[in-house]
Amino acid sequence: ISLRELLAMPALKGIRIIGGERGLDRRRVSSVTVIDAPDPYQWIQGGELVVTSGYIFRDEPLSIRRAVEKLNERESSGFGIKVQRYLQAVPPEVIALADDLEFPLLDIPFAFAFRDVIDPVLTSIVNRQARQIKFSEQVLxxxxxxxxxxxxxxxxxxSLRKFAKCDLAFCDTTFGTFCFAAAEEFSHIVRNTPLPDLFRQFLSVKIAIGERVYGYLVFHRPPSVASDDDWFIPVSHARTALLLRLQKRLAHAETERRYRNEFVLDIxxxxxxxxxxxxxxxxxLDWDIEGPRHVAVVDIDNYKRQFEDVAGRDALRNIEETxxxxxxxxxxxxxxxFPRVPFTEMSDSVAYILPAPLGESAAVRDLQPVLKIIQEEVFGATGKSVTIGVGRVKPSVLQSSESYDEARRALExxxxxQGPGRIAFWNRLGVNKLLFSLSDVAAAEDFCREMLSPLLDLDEIHRETLLKTLSALAECNWSVKESARLLSVHENTVKYRYKRVRELLDFNPDSSEDRLRMALALKILSLGISTSRSIKTK
Known part of the structure; x- marks a missing residue:
């Protein structure tokens, strides 16, 4: 019970606060102790209201200063002195110290016996504890x-709102949801405010087991407002109830996840x-698998490479949490x-079997913006990129394996x-599909070496500059003007580089056969297939 509450009791009327008044609400009283010996401080355990007749200070009133310092160090709740018994007054220096420490200093009337203080204080404490026990049992x-x-x-x-008498929200960081027992205004604030800012504005309680944080309770009250046991008791029990609920949901979700993953992988x-x-x-599983289907695969870029330099369990935990x-x-x-689609989570990717009732073109048109949102939100939340491949539409879910193979090949x-963070639809890859199938054909390596070897043997700076220019020319139908615009350089620069390429490769741009062979070599090289990698890194 706070010292201010005790002093408001009729039985203690007449006791005056003479110093440290700012500590009346903060200091909690758990018992009463009488001291009249010169060295009592070692037995002070904290929370006691200490009272004295003042006899030990009669010869040296300033020694009260040391008593205040010691009692404050021992976290006593306050110090009551029968000033008129052996002292005429408490020295101003002592009162000033009590104010600085916010340590309540009380003047107990001469007529008060110690039991007049002890009995009502202990009775009040016991009654409060009894009420708390009853309240705790009710809440439990x-x-x-x-x-x-x-x-x-x-x-x-x-239920917690009724007991705590305060609007609140539960921010579930495990499942990414919110639960409210609050007016709409507070709910709106919580939904639209980042967690760190919420913690600065409102009182919050972490819902956690050890280092694993499951979420936060956020209360519509300032974080600086002191909370009493009538608030702590229901919050403590509610925290336990939420943890049990979340553990149950996690266990259920894990069981469903394993069953779901096995099922989709079987498909x-x-x-x-x-x-x-x-x-x-x-x-x-309440999944919709009727009608035409195609598969989209969201693959985390460079995920497995992170394990090459991982050091310690914390780093591993961070990778998995990301x-x-x-x-x-x-x-x-x-x-x-697509609320009812089958999906499966693998080591570094997620595959979705998506509906495509209106055919290939409509599926591409409708899915493209959705996949862009995934990429943007992933990068914004984690700083990571994902590459996404989408297979062709198949007439039935039974052919989903073919679409899945296409999606994997498309993203690879x-x-x-073109590097990470791209979206590839298999039906839009054109001739690249044919060229990519050459990844294990030795003839592709021979073809690239025959066409590009003199250029690839240059130092890195010249090689990359000329390759970039040659690729731009092929993309712009061998137009110097359009290539210069694409590369953002002067036309004369492109003309000079073009001449250098023709000399190196003995390339005749007027020959349709030479142009086709060069375009194919550049396509194979740009795909990064295994045969051409050995050429590029020579």
């Missing part, structure tokens, strides 16, 4: 019942023996557009040719 019973019957986070928060790997099995398992955030973002965006091809 309420939340235990809720947990037993499987109450939701919303129900737990609504993508043609591991289903009976068509009826497919429809039954999809119905259990992957989980990427998967959560991708799943949220996809399911906001676009990443090799």
């Amino acid at each position: 019973s309420s939340f235990s019942t809720m947990v037993t019957r499987g109450a939701s986070e919303e129900e737990i928060c609504a 993508l790997n043609k591991n289903l023996r009976f068509e009826k099995e497919l429809w039954n398992r999809a119905a259990l 992957k989980r955030r990427i998967y959560t973002i991708a799943n949220t965006v996809i399911r906001s557009t 091809m676009i990443r090799s040719a």
